[in-house]
Amino acid sequence: MATEPLKVLPTAVLHTQCPFCSVQCKMRVEEYIGESDGKRPTYAVAGIPNAASEGRLCVKGMNAHQHATSRERILHPMIRKNGTLLRVTWEEALEAIGSRFRSTQSLYGNDAVAVYGGGSLTNESAYLLGKFARVALRSKYIDYNGRFCMSAAASAGHKTFGIDRGLTNQLSEIPLAECIILAGTNIAECQPTLMPYFTRAKENGAYIIVIDPRVTATAEMADLHLQVKPGADVALVNGMLKTLVDERFTDYSFVRGRTKGFDQLKERLDRLNMDEVALETGLAKEEIEKAARAYGKAKTGMIFTARGVEQHADGHLAVRNFLNMVLVTGKIGKEGCGYGAVTGQGNGQGGREHGQKADQLPGYRLIENEADRAYVAGVWGISPGELPGKGVSAYEMMELIDKDAIKALFVMGSNPIVSNPNALLVERALGKLDFLVVADMFLSETAQLADVVLPVTSYLENEGTLTNLEGRVLLREAGRPAPGEARHDWKILCDLAERLDKGTYFPFRKAEEIFDELRVASRGGVADYYGITYERLRKEEGIYWPCPSTDHPGAKRLFERTFVHPDGLAVFQPVDQPSPAERTSDEFPMIMTNGRVLSHYLTGVQTRRSPVLAARDVENFMEIHPRTAARHRIEDGSLVSVRSSRGEVVVRGKITDSIREDTVFVPMHWGDAQNVNRATSPELDPVCRMPDFKSSAVAISPFEQPWMEDWE
Known part of the structure; x- marks a missing residue:
């Protein structure tokens, strides 16, 4: 009688969530360690059902553990000595940083030391980084x-609605x-686990409009591209708005009762020439009108x-114009209607709510508001x-550094040497x-220039909350111990504060204690987290903000x-x-835009x-029409x-x-040489200070290898 083979059980099971995009898909990571055969552990990954991704994972999430377990991880602090980064103790590294920061501020003033954070930090670390700086x-x-x-969507939402939250309603709607408008978003590659929501909408008869200079995987599913x-984009939306108003798709009851400024908008649209709009956008007038009618006649609709x-x-004005479309038709504050800014980074939403931005304090309070400062x-x-x-803003800090x-x-x-324009x-x-200090998991291009490098924990090791693109706060549990001497980023901030004689303000022993202070600091603010606790998050999976009290369910749909x-x-x-x-010219006749691919972040x-993700896209490329x-x-x-006029890639x-x-x-x-931002434009939006990454004037030509030196 045959016996069934014994099942191999995992040596560790980690319940976590993907560290990459703003969906924050929940996952189960199983670790298998061979029996003293010298082999590295193997891993099996599966999605966990959740309200956002419904248990789906994309190729990045399936392979995220590979960077967390990489042999390239930084495992101990390093200080540059005689031009080389050498291993040192934490005590030596922290003392060096504290000493240099104190001496720099003594010579040049407090503002001579700056802080640069990231949109993938947990809410706890983002909050503490803002507190550390200030x-x-x-x-x-x-x-x-x-x-x-x-930043463009955030400022537009704040000006239009009085609040900035990624989605004004739930993904499930x-x-x-x-009718759904997807403007400048390639969800199929950037947030692929959300695609079934849109295919379900199409199955229900939805008309999908994609606005993009490229025929992306998202555009391929559109009814109109x-x-x-x-x-x-501003000109395009003006044309759509004119059609909506002229052809009586305006919800006048909503406009009169819940908005202001419509008469000024209508006056501007009355003067608009659709032939000029077509010329500016490179589109046929009939296409623009067709898109507007589809959105206007739909009883429910969403714009992303x-x-x-x-x-x-x-960018700020472009988003404001899309929000004008939402308001003109009254498609907000009710089921199946709303606006969504599709966040790119894992905690792009929460990361900007609690103090990392130059003008903000926790809870989306403003640093120049006296009442906010006092609270x-x-x-x-x-x-x-x-x-x-x-x-x-971030790029302006780089300019100030350049000016000493x-x-x-x-x-x-963060990795500012690659992510900034005009690299x-x-x-x-x-x-x-x-003096440059970098806290990272790897020797990034920026870390390679650092005087001190500090090793930090990965998503598998660092507990904390993150806020997904819906405004839903999620708790990510820690699943494995920190490798080597790596420390949690929030712990590093507490240790550094101690070296700067400010340790009494940073007494935290675990992430939950930081979150409890964040809750209080955000209380009564626009982004009110006060009613959210770790205990509730464990029971309820995720809670939408604003949530002003512990018995509040969280605001799933805004502006009802x-x-x-x-x-x-x-x-x-x-x-x-x-x-x-930036205009094209004889010298720079092409428009260069940039973006993401599925396998990278x-x-x-x-x-x-x-290894799996790197093998899918080994090197950078340029798409060009035949x-x-x-x-x-x-x-x-x-x-x-x-x-471009700035550099070459x-x-x-x-x-x-x-x-x-x-x-x-x-x-x-x-x-390095493949960095597109060597050529991108640093022109900044006057409202939100977003750089003009997406429309740089460039020249293109076959690359000619420089002549090799003659060694004879």
Whole structure:
């Protein structure tokens, strides 16, 4: 009689969530260790049912453990000595940082030391980083890489609605929308586990409109694809708004009762010439009108924007215009209706709510508001006068470093040398610093320049909360001990505060204690987390903010009865299409846009350490239309020079008819010579200070290898 083979049981089972995009998919990671055969552990990964991804995982989530268990992890502190990073003790590293920060501030003032954070930090770490900058360092200079993610949508939501939360309703309502507009978002590659919501909507008869210069995997499912010229979103939406108003798709009852400023908007639209709109956008007038009618006649509808709309020097106004469409038709505050800014980073939402941004305090309070300052200062046990004022945005910090106004920089969870525009200036600036400290899991391009490198824990080891794109707060439990001498990022901040004689303000022994202080600091603010506790999160999986009390269920749908401005009304904003921040010319005749690919995340520091993900996209590339390639003598698979007035990037040519003839596309996940941001424009949105990543004027040509030196 045959016997069944014995089942191999895992040696460890970790319940966690993906560290990458803003969906924050829950997962189960099983670890199997061979019996003293010298082999490395193997892993099996599966999704856990949850309200956002419903148990789905994408290829990044399935392989996220590979970077967390990589042999390239930094496992001990290092200090640069005689030009080389050498292993030291934590005591030596912390003492060196404390000593240099104190001496720098003694010589040049508190603001000579700056802090640069990241949108993948937990809420606890993001909160503590803001407190560290303002209480331990007393510096006004703190910002983070989320400035490049959602700042345009955040400022637009705040101005229009009085609040910024990624989605105004739940993901589960997407299949109830009769018309969906996806503007500048490639969900199929950037948030693939959300795609079933949209396919379900199509099965229910929804009409899907995609606005993108490229024929992406998302555009392929659209009923209508508007292949707009990069940077022309404002003009496009003006054309759609004119059609909505002229053809009586306006919900006048909603407009009169719940908004203000419509008359000024209508006056602007009355003067609009649709032929001019078509010329500016590169689209047929009939296509624009068709899209507007589809959205206007639908009883329910949702609009989603992402970086394709937002990463422009007029990104704030572009999102404001899409919100004008939502308000004109009254498609908000009810089932199957709303707006969503599709967050890119894992904690892009929570990361900007509690103090990492230059102008913000916890709970989305404003650092220049006296009442907000007084409240947070009271929670922190200091006087309001001790809080510094507003600093500058992430890229502007790089400019100040280049001008020697900032002498020392502390970077946590970010890689600014790759993620910033005008990357050659950033590289030059960081090289000028008297002292650079980087806390990271790997020797990123930025860490390679550091004077001190501190090893931090990964998503498998670091407990804390994150807020997904819906505004749902989730608890990520720690599943395995920290490898080597790596420490939690929040613990590093507490240790450094002790070296700066501010340890009494940072007495935390675990992440939950930090969250409990965050709850109080956010209480009564726009982003009110007070009613959310670790105990509730364990029982309820996730809770939407605002949640003002422990018996409050959390706000699943916003604006059902009122908006968040003092008068309860939403605000229209008439918008004119600005002149391009950077025009094409004879020297730079092409428009370059950038973005993501499915297998990589942000600057690739983590995904390029995953063998499975790295193998899918080994090197950077440039998408170019066949006719454009022929004019510029570019062959498929050949090396291409992409050059702007700022610098040059060298990538592999990829000929495709899925892109406009006047546009090239280069992903953002590689550094050094393949870093697209060597050529991107640093022009900033005047409202939110978002750089103009998506429309840089460039020249393209076959890359010519420099002549080798003659060794004879």
